[in-house]
Amino acid sequence: MQKASISESVIRRLPRYYRFLSQLEEAGIERTSSRELGVQLGLTASQIRQDLNCFGEFGQQGYGYNVSALRRQLELIIGLNKNRPAVIVGAGNLGKVIAANIDFGAYGFRLAGIFDIDRRICGSEIAGFTVQHMDTLEEFCNETEPLIAVLCIPQEAAQETADRLKDLGVKGFWNFSHCDLDADRSQVQVENVHLGDSLMTLSYRMPKDD
Amino acid sequence: MQKASISESVIRRLPRYYRFLSQLEEAGIERTSSRELGVQLGLTASQIRQDLNCFGEFGQQGYGYNVSALRRQLELIIGLNKNRPAVIVGAGNLGKVIAANIDFGAYGFRLAGIFDIDRRICGSEIAGFTVQHMDTLEEFCNETEPLIAVLCIPQEAAQETADRLKDLGVKGFWNFSHCDLDADRSQVQVENVHLGDSLMTLSYRMPKDD
Numbered sequence: 001m002q003k004a005s006i007s008e009s010v011i012r013r014l015p016r017y018y019r020f021l022s023q024l025e026e027a028g029i030e031r032t033s034s035r036e037l038g039v040q041l042g043l044t045a046s047q048i049r050q051d052l053n054c055f056g057e058f059g060q061q062g063y064g065y066n067v068s069a070l071r072r073q074l075e076l077i078i079g080l081n082k083n084r085p086a087v088i089v090g091a092g093n094l095g096k097v098i099a100a101n102i103d104f105g106a107y108g109f110r111l112a113g114i115f116d117i118d119r120r121i122c123g124s125e126i127a128g129f130t131v132q133h134m135d136t137l138e139e140f141c142n143e144t145e146p147l148i149a150v151l152c153i154p155q156e157a158a159q160e161t162a163d164r165l166k167d168l169g170v171k172g173f174w175n176f177s178h179c180d181l182d183a184d185r186s187q188v189q190v191e192n193v194h195l196g197d198s199l200m201t202l203s204y205r206m207p208k209d210d
Numbered sequence: 211m212q213k214a215s216i217s218e219s220v221i222r223r224l225p226r227y228y229r230f231l232s233q234l235e236e237a238g239i240e241r242t243s244s245r246e247l248g249v250q251l252g253l254t255a256s257q258i259r260q261d262l263n264c265f266g267e268f269g270q271q272g273y274g275y276n277v278s279a280l281r282r283q284l285e286l287i288i289g290l291n292k293n294r295p296a297v298i299v300g301a302g303n304l305g306k307v308i309a310a311n312i313d314f315g316a317y318g319f320r321l322a323g324i325f326d327i328d329r330r331i332c333g334s335e336i337a338g339f340t341v342q343h344m345d346t347l348e349e350f351c352n353e354t355e356p357l358i359a360v361l362c363i364p365q366e367a368a369q370e371t372a373d374r375l376k377d378l379g380v381k382g383f384w385n386f387s388h389c390d391l392d393a394d395r396s397q398v399q400v401e402n403v404h405l406g407d408s409l410m411t412l413s414y415r416m417p418k419d420d
Contacts, residue, residue, distance in 0.1 A: 008252070009219075011414060015407035042218070079413040093307045100303055107409045108416075147416060172412050189415040191408050197225035198401045199317040202382050203289045204221060205399040206318075206357060 006054045013051055014078055016041055021071035033064035078108070085112035085144050087170075089161055090152030091121050091131045094176055098150055099127035112144045117157075141168035148172040155179045162188075216264045223261055224288055226251055231281035243274035292318035295354050297380075299371055300362030301326040301334075301341045304386055308360055309337035322354045327367075351378035358382040365389045372398075 020040055024032055034045035034052075041048070052058050052070075055077050059065045075081055086109040088095050095114065104111045114129045115137055116122055122133045132140065140146075149165045151158055151173055158177035165173070172189040175181050183190045230250055234242055244255035251258070262268050262280075265287050269275045285291055296319040298305050305324065314321045324339045325347055326332055332343045342350065350356075359375045361368055361383055368387035375383070382399040385391050393400045 011411060012407075014414060015404070015410035018410065019404070019407075077414070078410050079416055079418070080410070082413070082416075084416065093303075093310055097303045097307045102405065102409070104409075107406060108413045109409070148412060172416055174409060174412055189412060191412040193405065193408055194225070194229070195312065195403065196317060197222075197229070198403055199312070199314075199319070199384060200225035200228065200288050200290070201221060202358060202384055202399060202401040203292070203318045204224060204287070206289055206292075206294065206382055208289070 010051050010054055013041070013043075014074060017051070018071065018074045018078060018080075021067055021074065024067045025071055030067055031064055032067055032070075034059065037065075080106065080108040082108040084109050084147040086110065086148045086150060087112055087140070087144070087146040087165075088114045088150045088152060089116075089134075089137075089165070090177075091116040091118075091124075091126055092152060095150075095152035096126050098152060098176070099129065109148060112146055113140055115140070117153075137164070138168060141165070141170070146170055148174060150174045150176070151181075152176050220261050220264055223251070223253075224284060227261070228281065228284045228288060228290075231277055231284065234277045235281055239277055241274055242277055242280075244269065247275075288318070290316065290318040294319050294357040295322035296320065296358045296360060297322055297350070297354070297356040297375075298324045298360045298362060299326075299344075299347075299375070300387075301328075301331050301336055302362060305360075305362035306336050308362060308386070309339065319358060322356055323350055325350070327363075347374070348378060351375070351380070356380055358384060360384045360386070361391075362386050372400075 017037070020037065034048040037048045038045045049059070056073065058070050058073060083105070086104055088099055088111065091114050095116070099111065099114055111127070111129065114126055114131050115134050116131050117134045119133060122131050124131050147170065149162070149170045151161065153161060155178045158175065158179050159181060162173055162175070162181050162183070166188050170188070173181055173183070173191065175190055175192045180192050181190045227247070230247065244258040247258045248255045259269070266283065268280050268283060296314055298309055298321065301324050305326070309321065309324055321337070321339065324336055324341050325344050326341050327344045329343060332341050334341050357380065359372075359380045361371065363371060365388045368385065368389050369391060372383055372385070372391050372393070376398055380398070383391055383393070383401065385400055385402045390402050391400045
């Protein structure tokens with residue numbers, strides 16, 4: 001598997017394949033086809049085949065795909081079967097919602113700690129974790145070795161905090177701060193979440209005559 | 211402008227163009243080129259030109275683009291200059307975070323009300339709004355005519371609530387419930403937010419040897 005050669009758009013479609021296959025499996029459907037997947041995901045059958053071929057040989061001519069087997073393969077490819085430690089930095093409203101609502105285990109991670117700079121928040125409990133002060137981040141990282149950090153901090157603090165975490169061995173950032181983190185992709189991976197982009201897309205699609 | 215013919219991926223890139231141009235403008239940069247935009251956004255110069263040509267003639271041969279003018283054009287195209295009423299349905303943790311943290315005005319909307327089904331939450335105040343009970347939704351919609359609804363409710367309730375809001379004239383859904391809403395795109399527009407997809411993408415990109 002040549003990860004480096006797989007395009008960004010194919011990678012972005014993987015979660016959708018996985019979600020849809022999970023739905024099919026839950027509905028008790030055993031078999032599907034490129035055509036069926038394509039209809040559901042708004043792609044052509046040939047694009048589905050091309051996408052999946054990036055990762056291996058899954059379908060069988062004349063049969064299509066076994067839903068459970070393909071779902072399981074994608075699970076392994078995406079890494080959802082892992083149990084990698086994650087840390088949330090920023091225990092404000094957003095950090096709280098993410099701690100309480102994101103099922104990290106379903107994505108191959110486990111929440112291992114929550115940090116904040118505000119001493120008034122430190123010591124309080126969120127989703128079963130006691131919020132720790134940023135002063136103790138080094139110690140925590142040495143012990144727990146979080147693989148990813150979820151950044152829920154103000155934009156101004158994001159880059160500096162990310163650099164600090166990177167030096168502590170963090171390899172990936174799920175970034176909710178309102179900025180695109182500057183990162184050397186050969187060393188760390190960044191997922192910048194821009195909720196506003198989604199709302200802008202909806203705005204664009206609204207009738208123009210209102 | 212033939213909106214129907216513009217591809218999903220071009221539409222999805224519009225917010226990124228807009229954000230990057232806003233950054234350039236803030237930095238006092240007056241002029242940019244397809245090549246520069248391309249480098250920043252990970253696209254080719256020709257793709258940038260093609261994308262922008264979907265919406266009009268913006269650049270000038272040998273000059274490139276005037277940053278402020280192009281940013282302003284995109285603002286109008288996306289509809290960010292509007293002031294369309296939005297309603298949040300679901301005043302739990304997520305609803306609260308969205309009410310408090312999303313600057314609706316920056317996206318061409320204004321928050322007009324927050325609703326919940328739980329009478330213990332109703333009457334409490336969030337981001338300057340008193341949470342109203344779903345029983346009064348009809349009355350509210352008749353008066354305020356919200357154009358979009360932000361769904362922050364459990365998955366089980368999402369489709370039914372969306373149908374009810376659609377019948378009340380809502381034309382767009384920003385859906386944070388963990389499901390893809392079923393919608394006739396000719397009548398309503400749906401933006402399903404799947405934070406998990408983003409975390410899965412990060413999971414995929416993590417080193418495989420951990």
